[in-house]
Amino acid sequence: MISIKKLSFSYPKKPRLCEEMDLELGEGKIIGLLGMNGAGKSTLMRLMAGLLKPVSGEVKFHEVSTFDRAVSFLNQMIFVPEKVSVPEFLKVNEYVSIYKDFYTGFDSDRFEKLLSEFQIIGNQRISNLSFGQQKKLQIAIGLSTGAKLLLFDEPTNSLDIPSKSTFRRVLSGSLQEDQTMVISTHQVKDIENLVDQIIVLDEGKVKLHADLEALENQFVFSQGPQAPEQAIFVESHLLGAQYIARQPEGERISGGSPDLELLFNAVIAGKLTGEFLSTQNQVTHE
Amino acid sequence: MNNLSLSRILKLIKFEFLLHKKYYLLLIFGAFLLVTLYLTQYLSYQRIDMTQYGEKNNFYNGAYFFYVIAILLFVVGQSFMDLRSKVSAERYLLLPALPLEKLFSQFIVKFTLAFLVMPTIFALSAILARWIALEFLIQWTGGITNIDIIDFDVLIPIKQSADWLYYIFILSLILFIPSAIFTGSQYFGKWNIVMVPLFIIVFSVATALSPFIISNLFNDGNKTLGYFLDSSWNIKVFGNEAPLMIYVLLVLFYTGAVLSYIISYYKLKEREV
CATH class of the missing domain: 3.40.50.300 (P-loop containing nucleotide triphosphate hydrolases)
Structure with a gap:
């Protein structure tokens, strides 16, 4: 459109x-x-x-x-x-x-x-x-x-x-x-x-363009006392840590729909960027 | 859908009157009141009977001259009022209509008001003012009592003349000045009433003085202004003689009258908010 x-x-x-x-x-x-x-x-x-x-x-x-x-x-x-x-x-x-x-x-x-x-x-x-x-x-x-x-x-x-x-x-x-x-x-x-x-x-650039559903399939947005080692972005939280981690291979952990604030901070920090649309499958992260 | 539509032009005219109804009501009633008050006072104190000199007691020309100037500044010069603020400009530019339709609607509203409605207002005010003056005031002021009713001729800017060049020149002014003021509103906003008249005066004087200035720059500087205004420079066209400068101004004014609207169209089309 x-x-x-x-x-x-x-x-x-x-x-x-x-x-x-x-x-x-x-x-x-x-x-x-x-x-x-x-x-x-x-x-x-x-x-x-x-x-x-x-x-x-x-x-x-x-x-x-x-x-x-x-x-x-x-x-x-x-x-x-x-x-x-x-x-x-x-x-x-x-x-x-x-x-x-x-x-x-x-x-x-x-x-x-x-x-x-x-x-x-x-x-x-x-x-x-x-x-x-x-x-x-x-x-x-x-x-x-x-x-x-x-x-x-x-x-x-x-x-x-x-x-x-x-x-x-x-x-x-x-x-x-x-x-x-x-x-x-x-x-x-x-x-x-x-x-x-x-x-x-x-x-001045599009750092992230993503369908939330596709992100949910690729990443886990969750919180806990500690973030997992492989988390790509972590923020401290009252109850421990909020984190974004890749979905494990062959498994799908349901962490709920993406926390937009956490996602936004991850993108601004450069930890999660790219285009992730339901017709494509390209994502980069540090 | 992207072709010119009369229906959209009419909707734009409706939009103009809806959003600016206070301005239009104030303009019409305000003009009527002010002209009536002024003419009532003016007519009541006329002492000289012009009929003894073979003239009419038609004392409206002076007032109408200044009224026309006011119409140009406060009616024609107030085009595209919605483009004067950012928020109203957003709304106006995004109305689903072509820029040409928006230009036409503004032209129709402003020029119908300026050349039909406002002269009618003046005529009605003059009739009322004369009646009030004769019925109620002259007995106290001692003014003359044989005041003529306003003539239709007063409202027409072109007076009778044997010289066709006179008509062509006056017509060029009638076409150019309103078009410049109409377009000027998109550039100067509320300062249009000052900037465009200033521009026209400066432009005309500069053009008239240009041969004198250029000659003094490139020649020995012995030529005075009078040399260029000398009647021996008059150009004869179809039996009429006039200074060359008049023909220069004619070309500029007629060209300017057309170009003004083209500039207005592109200014509207390229407007960013």
Whole structure:
């Protein structure tokens, strides 16, 4: 669905954020995009949304360059930025009418249902909504457009704890098979048990691109009083140690689904990098 | 889906009025109120009866001249308001519509407002102001009582002339100045009302002075400005004579009028947020 080839990008008079990056995102996935502050997560989201132009290389959606901002692309893509700006003088229904006009696949029933889940009243003024509620409104709109590519930049920022829970529940039940959602966040816990693919950016490069299921087949993510000798990454823990170790040959130990925070730290430490997708089987580690 | 769509242009126009309705309401009602108040006061204190000089008591031209300048700055010069902040620019650029459709919708809204709606507002204000002045105020101010109703001619920027070159020159200004101000909004944002008029003045003066400056750079510097404005330099085209500089400016203004919109289109297409 999204094809990124030899992408290089930098802001004017700033150092390169990414250099010759290659990435392919398929359909039907919820993808978590992780990285340290300044790693380029939001920038990559904006490049995928067509808001930024690559310095070199290409970012394409079904063979169409995203920066061309063709109608056929924009109609299939929704981008919810970290800082949402909703015209406060409008009513909710008036604001939503904009998206109903332009997105031919807008699902009004689904939108009403999401409003209800997020506890937002449709005919009230947006100025009566808190910032968190405005964010939920934008998320509800995003999920109702029928877009094939949904880009959410830090969606859980400004959401209270119950809303984060609602967000996870709504997302896990919402995605169609031909949709792809990319969630950029540094709040790893908010997307645990939600995403099925992870991309970790660091120093302008994709350090890890992996299906969680495939990782689970290759590695054990566990904790105990001591880490095994062959563990490739260890972090101290209240009860001893959290560790990542390779699955033994001929055996499969179930350590539970990958701990995303542990995984992220392992990648940033350079202990676990590579591409590990269900169609491929390449992983490197030190 | 990637072809020009009238339906999307209309949706963009609806979007423009929905998101900026406060601005448009303030503009229309504010213009009506201000013009009415000003003209009421102005008409009430007219003492000189122009009919004795064979003229009409049509005292609206001066006010309308400044009104037109205000329309250019505050209507045409406020194009693409959604591109002025990062967050609204994100929303606007990602609306599923072609850049050309977005350009057309802005052009239609701004120029319909500027050349149809706002002159109508002025005319209605003038009619109301005259009525208020004659009915209620002149008895106290002692102004003249035979004030004419506003003429349609007042609202038309091109006045009668025997010289066709006059029409062509005025038309070039009518086409160029709004187009430059329209495009300037994408570059200067809210400072457009200052920067583009400044640019037009500087550009015109620089062009007019250029032969004098270049001549003094490359020649012996004996030529004065008057030499270049001498009528012996007048070029005769189809029986009309005018200084060469006028023809130079004509070419520049007509070219500029077209190029402005092309620049606006590409600026929109290549905009990054």
